[in-house]
Every structure is written in C-alpha cells, then in structure tokens.
Amino acid sequence: MSLNDLHPLTKAIRLRSPQTLQNEHSTPLYLTSSFTFDEAEAMRAAFADETDDNIYSRFSNPNVDEFIAKMCMLENADAGFATSTGMSAVFASMFALLQQGDHLLCCSSVFGSTFTVVTKYLPKYGITCTLVPANDKEAWEAAVQSNTKMVYLETPTNPQLEVIDLEWAGQFSKKHNLILNVDNCFATPLLQRPIEYGADLVVHSATKWIDGQGRVMGGIVVGREDLIKEIYLFCRNTGPALSPFNAWVLSKSLETLDVRMQRHCANALKVAEALQNHQNVAWVKYPFLPNHPQYEIAKKQMAFGGGILCFEIKGGLEAGRRFLDNLQMLSVTANLGDSRSIASHPASTTHSKLTDAQRSAVGITPGLIRISCGLEKDDDIIADISQALNQSAAKV
The missing domain is CATH 3.40.640.10 (Type I PLP-dependent aspartate aminotransferase-like (Major domain))
Structure with missing residues (x-):
C-alpha cells in the first residue's frame, strides 16, 4: 500500500x-x-x-x-x-x-x-x-x-x-x-x-x-x-x-486535528443550543444552528459548524466586561482554537481600535461575546458560561 x-x-x-x-x-x-x-x-x-x-x-x-x-x-x-x-x-x-x-x-x-x-x-x-x-x-x-x-x-x-x-x-x-x-x-x-x-x-x-x-x-x-x-x-x-x-x-x-475538531465542533453546537434560551442572551449565532442566516450554505460547504460561537449579552459593553470577570473556568485571553475554552469581548479587545461606526458596520455590537470551545466536557463549559451570565444579569 x-x-x-x-x-x-x-x-x-x-x-x-x-x-x-x-x-x-x-x-x-x-x-x-x-x-x-x-x-x-x-x-x-x-x-x-x-x-x-x-x-x-x-x-x-x-x-x-x-x-x-x-x-x-x-x-x-x-x-x-x-x-x-x-x-x-x-x-x-x-x-x-x-x-x-x-x-x-x-x-x-x-x-x-x-x-x-x-x-x-x-x-x-x-x-x-x-x-x-x-x-x-x-x-x-x-x-x-x-x-x-x-x-x-x-x-x-x-x-x-x-x-x-x-x-x-x-x-x-x-x-x-x-x-x-x-x-x-x-x-x-x-x-x-x-x-x-x-x-x-x-x-x-x-x-x-x-x-x-x-x-x-x-x-x-x-x-x-x-x-x-x-x-x-x-x-x-x-x-x-x-x-x-x-x-x-x-x-x-x-x-x-481530526479527533480534536470533532470534539470542538460537538461542544460548540451543544453550547450554542444551550444558550439560545438563556434570559440574559439576546441572540446566539453558530453556523450549524438552523436559525443562522446562512445555515443552508454552511451545511453545503462545511462538514461541521466549527469550534466558535458568538452571542449578544444583554446589557451591552459593561455587561460584556462583567461576563468575562465572572468566568471561573474559561480562559480570558487573546487567542482561539485551544484545547481550553476561551471567551473574548471583541468590542473592548480585538476590534477596540475601530471606531464605533466601523464596529457597527461589521456587526461588532457592544455586547458581542466570542466563545472558542475547547476539549473540556461540554457540561462544564455550559455551566461556567451560564453562571457568568447569571452573575452579569444580576447587575443589569
């Protein structure tokens, strides 16, 4: 062979x-x-x-x-x-x-x-x-x-x-x-x-x-x-x-890469599904959620939905920062694609140098949170995100 x-x-x-x-x-x-x-x-x-x-x-x-x-x-x-x-x-x-x-x-x-x-x-x-x-x-x-x-x-x-x-x-x-x-x-x-x-x-x-x-x-x-x-x-x-x-x-x-991506994608889908009904979340976006605007395109050209999801936390910029501060397990760092799950707040970090108008033009809302799902047990990822959302919601 x-x-x-x-x-x-x-x-x-x-x-x-x-x-x-x-x-x-x-x-x-x-x-x-x-x-x-x-x-x-x-x-x-x-x-x-x-x-x-x-x-x-x-x-x-x-x-x-x-x-x-x-x-x-x-x-x-x-x-x-x-x-x-x-x-x-x-x-x-x-x-x-x-x-x-x-x-x-x-x-x-x-x-x-x-x-x-x-x-x-x-x-x-x-x-x-x-x-x-x-x-x-x-x-x-x-x-x-x-x-x-x-x-x-x-x-x-x-x-x-x-x-x-x-x-x-x-x-x-x-x-x-x-x-x-x-x-x-x-x-x-x-x-x-x-x-x-x-x-x-x-x-x-x-x-x-x-x-x-x-x-x-x-x-x-x-x-x-x-x-x-x-x-x-x-x-x-x-x-x-x-x-x-x-x-x-x-x-x-x-x-x-193959075995890792299977786990990353499975975790991301479960987290996205779990966050859809959270009272402190305005919306969730993940390519393999049926309500994603380009869901059919994603299903056509992608084998799985990827390891990244994003959502809008109610309360805007300050709520986004409080969410990061209340995380207990997820890492707050300038990276993604790690074995460890990572949370970031683009409006105050990666896209902070853009003007408000520029951020708005590309869909970077004040409360946008990006999650890179790692290889941990999915229930643990969901639990940490949920408790941080609850802590943030208590102050909204």
Missing part, C-alpha cells in the same frame, strides 16, 4: 520526512540555520534553483517542508509556504502579489489586524481597498474596478460567523479574473476546502486550531503553484519564515 492510496486523514499522520540512518519513528528536529554542500557546483545548482537542496532555514527546512506538504495535501493545494505567524501569511499573500495601482476587494467582516493591514498599510504603497459586506452580492459586483486584482475573504468570518458561499465566490472571482484569497482559519481543511470551490490561495493562522494547544505561533499560505512561487520569493527575501521547532510542533499537531 503506497501513501497515495491512503485517506487524507491517514496521510496527515503517515506523511513525513525521510528517515535518517537512526530509523527514528518520529521526525527529528532540524535545528540548523544553514545546510552544507560537498562541492561548489552543488551549492551553485541549489542557488540557481536547479535542485531542491536545502540552503538556509529562512528558505526551507525539512521540518517546515513536512508541515507544508501535509497542509497542501489536506487543502488539495499545489504548493505552499509557511510563515512565522498567521498575520505574516495574510500580509504576504497580499503584498507579494499586489502592486502600486492595484485594487483589493475585501470582506468587511475580517479579523481586526487584517482590517488594519488593508485599510492603513496597503494604501501607503498605492494599493487601494474596498470593504464589502460579506453576503451582499450586488455590492461585490458594484465594487469591482478595472484595476481590481484580488478578492480576500474569511468564512466563517471573525467574529460574527457570517458564512460566505464559496461556490459563488469562486464563480465571481473567475468571472472577473480575480485572485480568490480565502482565510480558512476558523474552519480548517477538515471542515471545508476552499480550493475545491475555486479559491486560488488559502491562508491559515496555524497558531489556532492547527496547533490546537496554544503552544506556538505559525502561519501558512497554500494554493496555485505560480502564485505561491511569488509569495515564496517575497518571504525568502523579507524573512517571515516559520521556525523549524514550531513547524515540528505543528506537523505533529496535524496528526490529531
């Missing part, structure tokens, strides 16, 4: 770098900054890209290569490049391919740092951006300009969990000859594979579900080989490379 005959989930466990003479069962760490050559000609050929020999760990490393190979296999991508963080992957996927005079279409509901990159930093280099509501198809059509080159979107979005129809996004981008760049961090390739719907690039913050235990940072861009080549050359010269140790951790993490 060859590796090609195996299921992708099995490949995520069995795909690995070649064994050394030690016949180790687990891939060793290659903690080296550079690699040596036996002769000048071999080094010349490597620098001329005539061979795949490793030169320098900013360019490539066996641990990093193994992680990239696994992610490309899971996402059904041609090639990839791994970066030091998720945001370096997001930035590289844009800056390596856009130039002065180009125009970017971006979903208005995106991670706060992504919002800052496209609205503050890209314009400094003559790259303009139009923010478009996630599911307003007429607005997407109207926003296309003669110099538009790329579409960037998240689905589900962060933190409002809007679900964008990837089939439509693929058709829209192809119609206008645009690069479709999709942040698949919330879903992971276990729940959806945007490339199968026409995406040209897929980016991840591997810090989140890919690692899954809050240990290391990392990012990755996978997709079309021609586009990845440009991203590789950009990153090779500017330096946002993933460290070999972090790559080793992330590659090992992919071996348990």
Whole structure:
C-alpha cells in the first residue's frame, strides 16, 4: 500500500520526512540555520534553483517542508509556504502579489489586524481597498474596478460567523479574473476546502486550531503553484519564515486535528443550543444552528459548524466586561482554537481600535461575546458560561 492510496486523514499522520540512518519513528528536529554542500557546483545548482537542496532555514527546512506538504495535501493545494505567524501569511499573500495601482476587494467582516493591514498599510504603497459586506452580492459586483486584482475573504468570518458561499465566490472571482484569497482559519481543511470551490490561495493562522494547544505561533499560505512561487520569493527575501521547532510542533499537531475538531465542533453546537434560551442572551449565532442566516450554505460547504460561537449579552459593553470577570473556568485571553475554552469581548479587545461606526458596520455590537470551545466536557463549559451570565444579569 503506497501513501497515495491512503485517506487524507491517514496521510496527515503517515506523511513525513525521510528517515535518517537512526530509523527514528518520529521526525527529528532540524535545528540548523544553514545546510552544507560537498562541492561548489552543488551549492551553485541549489542557488540557481536547479535542485531542491536545502540552503538556509529562512528558505526551507525539512521540518517546515513536512508541515507544508501535509497542509497542501489536506487543502488539495499545489504548493505552499509557511510563515512565522498567521498575520505574516495574510500580509504576504497580499503584498507579494499586489502592486502600486492595484485594487483589493475585501470582506468587511475580517479579523481586526487584517482590517488594519488593508485599510492603513496597503494604501501607503498605492494599493487601494474596498470593504464589502460579506453576503451582499450586488455590492461585490458594484465594487469591482478595472484595476481590481484580488478578492480576500474569511468564512466563517471573525467574529460574527457570517458564512460566505464559496461556490459563488469562486464563480465571481473567475468571472472577473480575480485572485480568490480565502482565510480558512476558523474552519480548517477538515471542515471545508476552499480550493475545491475555486479559491486560488488559502491562508491559515496555524497558531489556532492547527496547533490546537496554544503552544506556538505559525502561519501558512497554500494554493496555485505560480502564485505561491511569488509569495515564496517575497518571504525568502523579507524573512517571515516559520521556525523549524514550531513547524515540528505543528506537523505533529496535524496528526490529531481530526479527533480534536470533532470534539470542538460537538461542544460548540451543544453550547450554542444551550444558550439560545438563556434570559440574559439576546441572540446566539453558530453556523450549524438552523436559525443562522446562512445555515443552508454552511451545511453545503462545511462538514461541521466549527469550534466558535458568538452571542449578544444583554446589557451591552459593561455587561460584556462583567461576563468575562465572572468566568471561573474559561480562559480570558487573546487567542482561539485551544484545547481550553476561551471567551473574548471583541468590542473592548480585538476590534477596540475601530471606531464605533466601523464596529457597527461589521456587526461588532457592544455586547458581542466570542466563545472558542475547547476539549473540556461540554457540561462544564455550559455551566461556567451560564453562571457568568447569571452573575452579569444580576447587575443589569
């Protein structure tokens, strides 16, 4: 039985770098900054890209290569490049391919740092951006300009969990000859594979579900080989490379991604269902709840609903802060996708630098709470959220 005959989930466990003479069962760490050559000609050929020999760990490393190979296999991508963080992957996927005079279409509901990159930093280099509501198809059509080159979107979005129809996004981008760049961090390739719907690039913050235990940072861009080549050359010269140790951790993490995501998703659905009738909750949003606005789209393109849910606590900004203060088990931290459940209040943290009008435009309400469901027993997660809600409600 060859590796090609195996299921992708099995490949995520069995795909690995070649064994050394030690016949180790687990891939060793290659903690080296550079690699040596036996002769000048071999080094010349490597620098001329005539061979795949490793030169320098900013360019490539066996641990990093193994992680990239696994992610490309899971996402059904041609090639990839791994970066030091998720945001370096997001930035590289844009800056390596856009130039002065180009125009970017971006979903208005995106991670706060992504919002800052496209609205503050890209314009400094003559790259303009139009923010478009996630599911307003007429607005997407109207926003296309003669110099538009790329579409960037998240689905589900962060933190409002809007679900964008990837089939439509693929058709829209192809119609206008645009690069479709999709942040698949919330879903992971276990729940959806945007490339199968026409995406040209897929980016991840591997810090989140890919690692899954809050240990290391990392990012990755996978997709079309021609586009990845440009991203590789950009990153090779500017330096946002993933460290070999972090790559080793992330590659090992992919071996348990399937079983972890099943538990995360099951917990999130149960928590979402439990919170729907809580007296201190105005609404709950989760892609696999039947009352989600894009429920049918989510069911079509996602295997499960993901590990994130959000809800609106009655009482607004102050109630949201009191809720965090009253949690006893859930972590209050700037992360998601951990084995531990996490609660955050976007209006006072990740999206606090946006104006009130900007937050309102992307659905960041004062009492919005985002929950990243961990691997704890679902009853314990629900109990802690419920008691914190009750404590907050007593002061509303």
